[in-house]
Amino acid sequence: MTIYNMYIFDRNGTCLFYQEWQRNKSSGMPQEEEFKLMYGLIFSIKSFVSRMSPVDFKDGFTNFNTNFYKLHFFEPPSGLKFVLNTSLNVESLRESLQYTYNSIYVEYVVKNPLCSLNAPIKSELFKEKLDTYIRGLPAF
């Protein structure tokens, strides 16, 4: 089991945070462009799913699989977007992403008056805590 990389976007599509732990293929474009493409992918999937769905749902899009990786998605009501890529044999990481939001993002970014909310996160403490948490997951 592997965790490849993680993106955090704010509600306007700015990439607040990106980290990769293991990545075997780059997307072949500048990182800025890749963030825009990833946000566009998530945004379109959300709109696609809400229109395509034959039933009413609560959370909407949660994850997708290709034949090599699995993308987990979590969005708290404030519109932040957590995206985590893992290998296929990983179970739903919804709770882990929820924890990342509750106990890492809120604790070390929202409660840090020196962190501005709509700009990329510079806090070293946040990065360190997140890295420790992800490395501690059984899926890592």
Added chain:
Amino acid sequence: MTIFSVYIVNRAGGLIYQMDHHQPKTEVEKTFSFPLELQLKIVDERVVVAFGQRDGIKVGHTILAVNGDAVHGRKLEDGRDILEEIADSENYPIAIKFGRPKLSTNERIMLASMFHSLYAIGSQLSPEQKSSGIQLLETDGFKLHCFQTLSGIKLIVLADPKQTGIEVVLRRIYELYSDYALKNPFYSIDMPIRCELFDKNLHGLLDPYERTGFYSTSM
């Protein structure tokens, strides 16, 4: 345990076949008194609930009928504007039927080509070499399974999240497509599929799911 619908998308992202197999009922009818507690707004020429979920009426539902008269876009059949009808206290009590908006053919074509590009982007943003595009997309209401054949045709099945064995169904649909659509001398490739036999066999394949939710391979 159900299969909701089947889509077939050609190499260029065009929708060549679409079938709704099972449509869950989401319609709710309710009689309201003045003033209406729901907030409505116009989205794509439809009257949509913007705020105020209650009694099974959800945000995103559209108005399907007012006092039993079917609705066309934002107007009633006789041309009266719905929002004006609802704003007028003379018309109360008023019975309004809400439900999930039905997809028009144009919207389906648009959604199919949208998925075609999402599929490609999913493969491009992969952290692993040689990844395919999206094969399974999960939500808490349905799962979308996609199988891309070697010739680039995408077979898409929307099913209940608990439904298993969709991989087998996708391959069976591919078989039916090769047997009844491709071998039909009147069918030109990449064009919409209008083959009676294909329709019939596809229904024959999917109908057991409706009754038992169980798939027998002896079919």
